[in-house]
Amino acid sequence: MRPKNHDDYQQDALIEFNRDITWRMFTGALIYVACWSCIVIPYNVLLGNIIPWELMWVCFAFLASSGVIRLSFVYDFYVKSKKDPHTNRLRLYVGLLANSATWSGVTAFIVYHPEFESMGHFIMVIFGILYAFISLNLCIDKVQLRIYLISYILPISIAYFAKQGSDNVYIACLLWASTVPVYRIAMMHHREYWSLFHQAYLLKDYSAKLAELARTDDLTGLMNQRSFNQIFEQEIQQAVESRQSYGLLLVDIDHFKMINDSYGHLTGDHCLSQIGLSLNRLIEDNIKVARYGGEEFVILLPNATEEKALALAETVRQNLSASVFRFTEREFTITVSVGVAVIYPQQRTDAQRLFQFADEAMYAAKAAGRNRVVLYQ
Numbered sequence: 406m407r408p409k410n411h412d413d414y415q416q417d418a419l420i421e422f423n424r425d426i427t428w429r430m431f432t433g434a435l436i437y438v439a440c441w442s443c444i445v446i447p448y449n450v451l452l453g454n455i456i457p458w459e460l461m462w463v464c465f466a467f468l469a470s471s472g473v474i475r476l477s478f479v480y481d482f483y484v485k486s487k488k489d490p491h492t493n494r495l496r497l498y499v500g501l502l503a504n505s506a507t508w509s510g511v512t513a514f515i516v517y518h519p520e521f522e523s524m525g526h527f528i529m530v531i532f533g534i535l536y537a538f539i540s541l542n543l544c545i546d547k548v549q550l551r552i553y554l555i556s557y558i559l560p561i562s563i564a565y566f567a568k569q570g571s572d573n574v575y576i577a578c579l580l581w582a583s584t585v586p587v588y589r590i591a592m593m594h595h596r597e598y599w600s601l602f603h604q605a606y607l608l609k610d611y612s613a614k615l616a617e618l619a620r621t622d623d624l625t626g627l628m629n630q631r632s633f634n635q636i637f638e639q640e641i642q643q644a645v646e647s648r649q650s651y652g653l654l655l656v657d658i659d660h661f662k663m664i665n666d667s668y669g670h671l672t673g674d675h676c677l678s679q680i681g682l683s684l685n686r687l688i689e690d691n692i693k694v695a696r697y698g699g700e701e702f703v704i705l706l707p708n709a710t711e712e713k714a715l716a717l718a719e720t721v722r723q724n725l726s727a728s729v730f731r732f733t734e735r736e737f738t739i740t741v742s743v744g745v746a747v748i749y750p751q752q753r754t755d756a757q758r759l760f761q762f763a764d765e766a767m768y769a770a771k772a773a774g775r776n777r778v779v780l781y782q
């Protein structure tokens with residue numbers, strides 16, 4: 406599986422945020438109906454039904470329908486954001502506007518009605534508690550917070566203005582004034598939320614980058630020796646257990662010391678990184694390649710036959726020897742010696758021994774004059 410990169414982690418963070426906002430909106434959509442059914446209705450009963458039942462039901466119907474509309478928008482967002490995390494949040498905003506304005510409208514109706522005065526004070530307490538709770542609940546999204554504050558305060562303040570009298574106008578003004586500290590406190594939480602959110606995301610991203618660095622060889626971008634050892638051990642174990650063959654190619658550059666001595670270490674480094682790029686093409690075909698160290702490379706071939714391993718070794722040898730390396734106006738070519746070893750299910754062997762076989766084959770290729778492929782027999 407491809408290791409995750411920066412964009413993947415950013416995508417993950419957005420998915421996490423969408424999940425969070427969906428959950429907050431979901432609870433928000435239920436809270437008004439729950440408050441009405443579990444707090445306001447019982448209190449009305451305690452007061453001796455000062456608000457007639459028919460009116461209670463009408464208010465309930467309004468709250469429930471705006472809640473259902475909002476929930477359907479929340480669900481729609483949830484489904485769409487799963488497919489595309491960048492999907493816009495417009496419907497969430499519309500649902501929030503409808504739902505909050507309905508609750509505030511219902512509260513305004515009770516507050517405005519002189520006959521429901523005793524209920525009016527009580528419902529304003531509930532209104533205030535929800536005001537604080539929902540502002541903090543929505544603080545993760547600035548736009549929603551603003552929509553909420555306006556849609557929540559507007560109907561109730563209109564009711565107080567309409568009631569007239571200096572005390573009511575004063576309350577209405579006070580309600581608008583309260584949006585400033587509420588907004589500021591919510592924004593403090595907003596910043597805290599996002600800073601923690603970004604830290605968590607950056608931490609994941611950095612640890613993935615560190616893991617990637619620990620796995621890769623700097624010069625060639627190939628797997629390094631440590632990573633190779635781990636994978637090689639695991640794969641050999643799997644091959645033995647599932648009774649499959651396994652091949653290993655050991656590619657060693659011939660007379661690499663001469664390149665360093667004649668053209669300098671920088672040229673040698675450049676040559677190694679170019680070889681890395683060449684071998685990278687094998688990775689595109691899902692073949693694992695590693696720089697074992699110095700001027701030695703290894704190629705892992707699960708489920709390989711001798712023919713397949715030899716054919717690949719020959720292709721690698723020919724490609725590398727046909728390449729012309731250029732660095733600071735110098736041109737040169739190289740050759741490689743390749744040792745090939747393949748184990749079969751009946752040979753119960755281990756990673757170390759297979760490596761040793763390939764190594765012996767590679768030294769045999771060197772001894773036989775270099776620039777050749779030798780199979781361990």
Ligand SMILES: Nc1nc2c(ncn2[C@@H]2O[C@H](COP(=O)(O)OP(=O)(O)OP(=O)(O)O)[C@@H](O)[C@H]2O)c(=O)[nH]1
Binds near residue numbers: 659662700
């Ligand atoms: N530029 C550079 N050289 C390296 C690096 N790692 C190892 N070498 C050089 O690779 C050379 C390996 O030399 P030897 O082991 O003698 O092998 P060789 O010259 O390739 O000769 P044969 O393998 O026998 O064909 C040494 O000169 C090392 O300094 C590296 O990362 N960069």
